[in-house]
Amino acid sequence: xxxxxxxxxxxxxxxxxxxxxxxxxxxxxxxxxxxxxxxxxxxxxxxxxxxxxxxxxxxxxxxxxxxxxxxxxxxxxxxxxxxxxxxxxxxxxxxxxxxxxxxxxxxxxxxxxxxxxxxxxxxxxxxxxxxxxxxxxxxxxxxxxxxxxxxxxxxxxxxxxxxxxxxxxxxxxxxxxxxxxxxxxxxxxxxxxxxxxxxxxxxxxxxxxxxxxxxxxxxxxxxxxxxxxxxxxxxxxxxxxxxxxxxxxxxxxxxxxxxxxxxxxxxxxxxxxxxxxxxxxxxxxxxxxxxxxxxxxxxxxxxxxxxxxxxxxxxxxxxxxxxxxxxxxxxxxxxxxxxxxxxxxxxxxxxxxxxxxxxxxxxxxxxxxxxxxxxxxxxxxxxxxxxxxxxxxxxxxxxxxxxxxxxxxxxxxxxxxxxxxxxxxxxxxxxxxxxxxxxxxxxxxxxxxxxxxxxxxxxx
Numbered sequence: 001x002x003x004x005x006x007x008x009x010x011x012x013x014x015x016x017x018x019x020x021x022x023x024x025x026x027x028x029x030x031x032x033x034x035x036x037x038x039x040x041x042x043x044x045x046x047x048x049x050x051x052x053x054x055x056x057x058x059x060x061x062x063x064x065x066x067x068x069x070x071x072x073x074x075x076x077x078x079x080x081x082x083x084x085x086x087x088x089x090x091x092x093x094x095x096x097x098x099x100x101x102x103x104x105x106x107x108x109x110x111x112x113x114x115x116x117x118x119x120x121x122x123x124x125x126x127x128x129x130x131x132x133x134x135x136x137x138x139x140x141x142x143x144x145x146x147x148x149x150x151x152x153x154x155x156x157x158x159x160x161x162x163x164x165x166x167x168x169x170x171x172x173x174x175x176x177x178x179x180x181x182x183x184x185x186x187x188x189x190x191x192x193x194x195x196x197x198x199x200x201x202x203x204x205x206x207x208x209x210x211x212x213x214x215x216x217x218x219x220x221x222x223x224x225x226x227x228x229x230x231x232x233x234x235x236x237x238x239x240x241x242x243x244x245x246x247x248x249x250x251x252x253x254x255x256x257x258x259x260x261x262x263x264x265x266x267x268x269x270x271x272x273x274x275x276x277x278x279x280x281x282x283x284x285x286x287x288x289x290x291x292x293x294x295x296x297x298x299x300x301x302x303x304x305x306x307x308x309x310x311x312x313x314x315x316x317x318x319x320x321x322x323x324x325x326x327x328x329x330x331x332x333x334x335x336x337x338x339x340x341x342x343x344x345x346x347x348x349x350x351x352x353x354x355x356x357x358x359x360x361x362x363x364x365x366x367x368x369x370x371x372x373x374x375x376x377x378x379x380x381x382x383x384x385x386x387x388x389x390x391x392x393x394x395x396x397x398x399x400x401x402x403x404x405x406x407x408x409x410x411x412x413x414x415x416x417x418x419x420x421x422x423x424x425x426x427x428x429x430x431x432x433x434x435x436x437x438x439x440x441x442x443x444x445x446x447x448x449x450x451x452x453x454x455x456x457x458x459x460x
Contacts, residue, residue: 022436022443023066024125025172026263030219032322033369034437040457042385043399049459051441051452052097056090058447059119060170060406065438066126067145068094072450073133075109075119083109083117087135089124091148094439097452101148107137111164118406118447121170121215123434125180130197132180136168140182142200152200160186160193163212165258170215176242179203181229185213192218192231194245206245210235214260221266226290232273234258237281239290248290253281253297262318267325270344274298274318276335276362280347296347315347316340320364320432324374324388331388337363341390351392356384358428366434375437379430380404383442404429405447 019036026032040048057074064071070092077085088104109117122134131145138156143149156162162169162185171183179194184205186193191207216232220242229242232253239248256277264273269287274280279298286292298315316323316332323332329350330342337359341350357365357378365378373396376384381402387394407429435444440456454460 019439021066021126022438023064023127024174025062025064025123025217026322026434027368027437030174030217030263031369032367034375035370036437036440038457039370039440039455040460042397043383044460047399048383048401049454051095051454053449053451054092054097054099055448056445056450057088057119058406059121059445060432061120062123062434063436063443063445063450064124064126064131065094065436065443069100069145070094070097070436070443070450070452071124071126071131071145072445073120073122073124073135075107075136077117078106083112083114085109087120087137087139089131089133089141089143089148091131091145092450094452097450103141103143103148103150105135105139105141105153107135107139109137109168111166112136112168113166115407116167121168122172125173125175127175127180127197132173132175132197134169134171134173134182136164136170138162138164138169138184140173140184140195142180142197151198154195154200156182156184156186160184160190162186163209165212165215167215169213170261171213171217174218174220176220176229179242181218181242183213183216183218183231183233185209191233192229192240192245194242204245206240206247207231207233207238212258214258216260217263219264221271221285223266223269223285224288224290224292228290230264230271232260232264234260237264237271237273237283239292249292251281251283251292251294253278259319261320263322265323265325267327267344270325272323272325272330272344274316274323274332276317276319278317280316280318280342282344282347295345298347314349316342319362322367324367324369326388329388329390331367331393333357333363333365335363336361339393341388341392350390353392355395356386356393360428362430364430364432368437370437375442377401377435377442377444379432381431381446401442401453402431402444402446402449402451404431406430406432 059074061073125132142151174181190205191209194203229240236252271283317335321333368375384398385396
């Protein structure tokens with residue numbers, strides 16, 4: 001079949017080929033925005049072309065793509081059921097999938113909830129010829145991106161008395177100038193730390209670690225005449241000076257189980273976070289100085305049925321899905337897989353729908369903006385093209401890319417300890433790994449393999 005081509009912002013005759021890497025969590029600016037042109041409008045009836053497949057072991061960490069290489073983390077248990085093993089960083093040739101180099105280090109997952117002892121959680125970050133890595137048990141490393149040589153290596157548990165979260169250290173490194181910022185969870189005052197990007201020397205530390213660090217991905221915004229480092233942690237939402245760690249403002253917003261997972265998102269003066277148990281918080285950022293005020297909070301997710309939260313709760317209760325703010329509207333996936341649209345100013349629900357992912361507790365997907373549409377990659381391994389509006393969403397096309405391998409909820413993983421979660425009468429397997437959209441391809445992984453799939457219209 002003939003596949004139409006999307007040309008974004010330019011005419012066909014004048015369009016320059018524009019390729020872009022995906023060097024960190026959610027892309028170049030951590031915004032989940034993909035701007036490449038000449039991408040398929042619809043999927044071929046016989047499916048997309050897989051350029052290569054490479055075997056890997058377990059992990060939730062998504063791939064990063066930069067300078068012709070794909071970087072991916074995994075974990076191999078040394079002896080079955082011991083929860084001791086090795087974490088590993090692989091560098092693959094982007095075009096062929098050939099393993100260029102690997103680096104591994106010993107670790108233990110004994111402090112993690114055994115049912116999620118699958119592998120690393122945090123996407124690598126590539127910047128200025130170096131790759132920065134966070135292991136699930138608190139190891140942080142900097143390596144040469146070309147050779148894999150270790151530049152510096154810090155065990156945060158030994159060095160900073162870090163309390164490892166029950167579901168593992170999950171925040172990807174954030175490079176800011178000459179600094180690289182990590183959620184460390186060090187005791188007593190090092191929940192967030194900045195290190196010299198070249199040497200690993202401490203630059204600053206900030207915020208008291210009251211329980212653990214949580215699972216959020218820090219981000220930097222520009223508002224109120226300042227660059228602000230936004231961190232959503234188990235006690236609340238904090239804005240810091242990324243150069244010094246000094247606090248600009250804080251808003252209390254705690255939640256059960258320390259589940260600060262989905263990213264904070266910004267649109268104009270709005271800054272929004274949403275959690276499974278805690279509901280939602282909308283902040284209005286001051287446009288003239290680095291301050292903010294809460295304008296509404298969604299209710300806690302406390303509608304129970306047999307001791308389990310059910311979908312009839314109001315507002316938005318995200319689990320892993322980072323919501324969208326598009327002008328005056330919010331779109332997101334709630335606590336049980338339902339899709340909802342909200343009014344940003346008040347939190348009022350405009351609509352609810354099904355279909356982007358499974359209707360289950362922890363239901364999740366990843367949203368990638370591409371022009372006036374979104375690519376949605378769901379936990380069942382489906383890639384879906386949709387358009388969101390205040391009236392609902394329209395599904396334009398979908399295709400299946402990768403089979404789920406991790407057992408959700410209270411089960412284990414084929415790459416970790418065995419077990420199954422039973423929600424009602426059915427087992428449930430998922431893909432909980434954010435893909436990379438780079439150079440007109442999508443790179444994605446499960447616990448068995450990493451694959452590269454073409455979205456380039458020229459290939460069809």
